[in-house]
Amino acid sequence: MTHSFRVLLQVVLLWAAGLGAATQFAKIAVPxxxxxxxxxxxADAIGWLLSIISLIGAALGALSGMITGRVGPSGLLISGLVLGGAISLFQASEPSFYIMMASRLVEGLSHLVIVVAAPTLIAQITLGRTRNxxxxxxxxxxxxxxxLNAWIGLPIVEQFGLPAYFALHGILMLVIAVLIGLCRIRVDLAQSSVGDWGLSALIKAHVQTYRSPFISAPGIGWFFYTLTFVSLLAILPGRLPEELSAPIAALxxxxxxxxxxxxxxxxxxVMSSIAVVNLGFGLGIAAIAAAFLGLPLPVVCIWLFAVLGLVQGGSFAAVPDLNETAEAQALSYGAIAQMGNAGNLLGTPVLLTVLWRTDEAGMFGAVVVFYVAAMAAHLWLARRRRAGIR
Known part of the structure; x- marks a missing residue:
């Protein structure tokens, strides 16, 4: 097996781990x-089964980055996959609501470990254009x-029920854990002790992460992306004619x-990863401006979400672009996880409140403010990097 093929296989397996982590959300949201x-x-508390994973990520994202960078992403990733697989298999037994809620709380830890450790490994085993x-x-x-959960998962639920759906997810998570273990992915980490795991470690993780314009930049921009992505995906299709709502929501x-x-x-x-992110935000503002000028809303929806793909790809590429060591990259991915979960938690309530108190124009105006703030934050952080602030 050539080195290039081995790296490709490892990247695909790590991406598959990400699919398993995202399904920890999708397996509740889709069905x-x-x-x-x-x-x-x-019924009044059922939404917490979905959002409680975001609460864990918002609270512990930065700390997870520190732990991943210092303990090592490979072992933690496999542990997160095994834990997630075991929880899904347990959930297949259809436990009572509050036991299911407790299992989702623990599952949040599994999700957080995977989404920090897997991209850290990808960034370490790839270089140059391959890394991009x-x-x-x-x-x-x-x-x-x-x-995939909509196309494949829903038919499984309809034919075999939720227990089979949860069990299949659990089995796939365990299989991915075994395959990644067999790959024996190793990265070089800075030699440092993990130290205290209490409140002081939590404070230190946040200070180390957010005082650095290199480590924090991808996560801070990601906050404004997630503040609008899920919320607009939920709100905009409902503003469209009924016959267009479902196809536009899928597109x-x-x-x-x-x-x-x-x-x-x-x-x-031809440009830096942060420039790609700001280009995406700027084109998003242009899409909203086009809506004010009369461009049909379905076209605006597709345009807006297309250019947000630049923010999506550019933000993850910015982590290894700005941070060379595995420890710094893990901290940066931890910031993305933390800020992303915070944005997901706040976005829908905030935009719905603006929509209810004003109108659709007011909601789009709020989105423009968020994107301008994101671009301003990135420009400010870039200035600090040029000044040599670490």
Whole structure:
């Protein structure tokens, strides 16, 4: 087996781990009606089965980056996959609501480890253009997983039920863990002790992460991306004519994946990853401006989500672009995980509140403010990097 083929196989397996992590969200979100029917007496709290993973990520994302960088991403990734697989197999027993909720809380730890450790490994085993393509591939894991769960998962639920669906996810997670273990992926880490695991470690992780304009930049931009991505994906299809709602909702994330795949590797040859991110935000503002000028909303939806693919691919490529060591990359991916989960938690309530208190124009205006703030934050962080601040 040649070295190039071995690296390709490893990247694909690590991406598959990401698909498993994203399915930890999708397995509740996609067959949500079936999950709600499983717990009819807890309808008012059923949404927590989905969002509790985001709560874990928002609280512990930065700390997970520090632990991954210092302990080692390979072992942690396999542990996260095994834990996630075991939890899915347990969930196949259809436990009571509060036990299911507790299992989802633990599953949040599994998810967090995977989405920090896997891209850290990808960034370490690839170089140059190969790394750019690999990081763009990684950036598609969430959208691809949701699409696969809709196309393949829902028919499984309809034919065999939720227990089979959860069990299949658990088995696949365990198989991926075994295959990654057999690959024996190793990376060089900075020699440092892990130290205290208490409150002081949590504070130190946040200080080390967010004081650095190199480590924090991808995550800070990612916050503004996630603040609007899931929320607009939920809100915009409902503003369309009924016959267009479902097809546009399916095309929106697909447009971002396609443009990210096609354009980001090419753009990274001529501009920095952060410039690609800001280009995506700027074109997003242009899409909203076109809506104010009368461009039909379905076209605006596709345009907006297509150019957000630049933010998606550019943000993940920015981590190894700005950070050379595995420890710094792990911290940066931890910041992406933390900021992304925070954005997912806040985005829908914030934009719905703006929409209800104003109108559609007010909501789009808020999105423009978020994107301007994202571009300003990236320009400010770039200035600090040029000043030599580490």
């Amino acid at each position: 949500f009606a079936e999950v709600a029917r499983l717990y009819p007496d807890n 393509v690999a990081m763009v591939l990684w950036s598609t894991f969430f959208g691809v997983a949701f699409a 929106m994330p697909l447009a971002g994946i396609v443009l990210s795949w096609v354009a980001v590797p090419l753009l990274l040859n």
